Amino acid sequence: GDSVTQMEGPVTLSEEAFLTINCTYTATGYPSLFWYVQYPGEGLQLLLKATKADDKGSNKGFEATYRKETTSFHLEKGSVQVSDSAVYFCALLSGSARQLTFGSGTQLTVLP
C-alpha cells in the first residue's frame, strides 16, 4: 500500500537558519504530493503541492520538488522565522485512492 516516511523530529533551529525536512514515499502510479502545516491547536493548512514529477511547489518561502527517481518530496526554506514553528506533514494522494496518506509529522521549533 501507499506510505509516507517523514524525518522524525523534533527539529529545533535558530531564526534565519536553513530548513530541510525529508519526506519519501511509496505509491502505485503517479501520486500527487503535499505539505501541510499545523499550528498549535489548529487544523491543517495546505502549504504547497506538486502533481507530477519535477514539479516544484512553493509558498511563503517554502519549496519542495517532486523527485520521481528518488521518490522524495523534501521541504526546504532558506531562512526560517519564529512564526514557522509548527508541525509539518508530508502527504500523498495516489492515482487510484481518494484519500490522503500522511507521514507522521515533524515538529519544528524556531528560536529567536
Next chain:
Amino acid sequence: GAVVSQHPSRVICKSGTSVKIECRSLDFQATTMFWYRQFPKQSLMLMATSNEGSKATYEQGVEKDKFLINHASLTLSTLTVTSAHPEDSSFYICSATRTVQETQYFGPGTRLLVL
C-alpha cells in the same frame, strides 16, 4: 477560496452523552468530506469518507454505530459521537474536496473532552 469551518471548536461533555460536530465548506460545494481523528503529537487517522447523499465509508476499526456521519448537502457534513466515553476524547478534523482528485481543504478541528 476553499474555506472549511468546524463547529464547535471545543466541547466538553459528560460520559454517556452524544456530541455532534459540524463541518461546512463555506465557499465551495464539497462532493466528498473526510473525517479524521488526531491523538496528541500524532498524525491524522482517517475515520471515514462521506459523499453527499450516500452512506459514509468507514475505515477498518472505526465503529460506524458510534461515529455517525451524515452528509446531507454539498456544504455540510456532521459527525455524531454517540454515548461518548473518555477514550473518545481527541481532536477531530474534517476536510472537504470539490472533486475526487482535488486538494483536500481542512477545517480548524474540534477538540472533544469527555469527562
